[in-house]
Amino acid sequence: GAVVSQHPSWVICKSGTSVKIECRSLDFQATTMFWYRQFPKQSLMLMATSNEGSKATYEQGVEKDKFLINHASLTLSTLTVTSAHPEDSSFYICSLRRVNEQFFGPGTRLTVL
Amino acid sequence: AQKITQTQPGMFVQEKEAVTLDCTYDTSDQSYGLFWYKQPSSGEMIFLIYQGSYDEQNATEGRYSLNFQKARKSANLVISASQLGDSAMYFCAMREGRNTGNQFYFGTGTSLTVIP
Numbered sequence A: 001g002a003v004v005s006q007h008p009s010w011v012i013c014k015s016g017t018s019v020k021i022e023c024r025s026l027d028f029q030a031t032t033m034f035w036y037r038q039f040p041k042q043s044l045m046l047m048a049t050s051n052e053g054s055k056a057t058y059e060q061g062v063e064k065d066k067f068l069i070n071h072a073s074l075t076l077s078t079l080t081v082t083s084a085h086p087e088d089s090s091f092y093i094c095s096l097r098r099v100n101e102q103f104f105g106p107g108t109r110l111t112v113l
Numbered sequence B: 001a002q003k004i005t006q007t008q009p010g011m012f013v014q015e016k017e018a019v020t021l022d023c024t025y026d027t028s029d030q031s032y033g034l035f036w037y038k039q040p041s042s043g044e045m046i047f048l049i050y051q052g053s054y055d056e057q058n059a060t061e062g063r064y065s066l067n068f069q070k071a072r073k074s075a076n077l078v079i080s081a082s083q084l085g086d087s088a089m090y091f092c093a094m095r096e097g098r099n100t101g102n103q104f105y106f107g108t109g110t111s112l113t114v115i116p
Helices: none
Strands: A002-006 A010-013 A019-025 A032-038 A044-051 A067-071 A077-080 A090-098 A103-104 A108-112 B008-016 B020-023 B031-038 B046-052 B062-070 B072-079 B088-097 B103-105 B110-115
Touching: A010 A019, A019 A032, A019 A090, A019 A108, A032 A067, A032 A077, A032 B020, A044 A067, A044 B103, A067 B062, A077 A090, A103 B046, B008 B020, B020 B110, B031 B072, B046 B062, B046 B072, B072 B088
Parallel strands: A010 A108, B008 B110
Antiparallel strands: A002 A019, A019 A077, A032 A044, A032 A090, A067 A077, A090 A103, A090 A108, B020 B072, B031 B046, B031 B088, B062 B072, B088 B103, B088 B110
16 A cells, blocks of 8 residues: 555646645654655656754755745655745655655645646 | 766667666665666656665566666666556666665656557
8 A cells, every 4th residue: 555645646826825735654654754846757856855853954956945844743744835936836756765665655746827 | 976877768669578778876885775666657656676785686576677787886677578558757766875864866767668
């Protein structure tokens, strides 16, 4: 069965609004979760590493004030895209690790009009 | 330098034939893991196979096998008896070290099309 869930699976919003994406670990407690973004026909690009109980670590070039990450519990991390713009339209995927395994959520397709 | 290199943007294979998808990696760590994922048009990342850097034998999972050549730093994926459902993007990835927080490095992917 699924190890990681994401909600919503797709969302359409108006420019300027904020969108929250949830990532849940269904099978085990995850102190670290990863957020990726994927543009069409491109690879997954790591945006940030979400750490339970502390601030997320953002990759170079990712605006931390625009992409707010909250890892409030060992099973839930949220990514909020604030004041979304059309260029934020993308496929967002969360991931978590368990020993030698790396699990990915089903992804959230965000379209900003 | 790129951590993971996939040099084949697109590949075609006849149904029931075998196909090899290339992947080379770059790391100075002694402990690392290599992964292959399949991403169909739905977007879901489907885990296919894993090879640890200390594993002496090539990993196999059903029709998937990983041709691990450590000295050459290559981890090619071999799909035997291709099926139409194998048409998808395939990503090679690497994780360095043992820390649970280590990030995952992805290649640029190879688009595989299986021809009937």
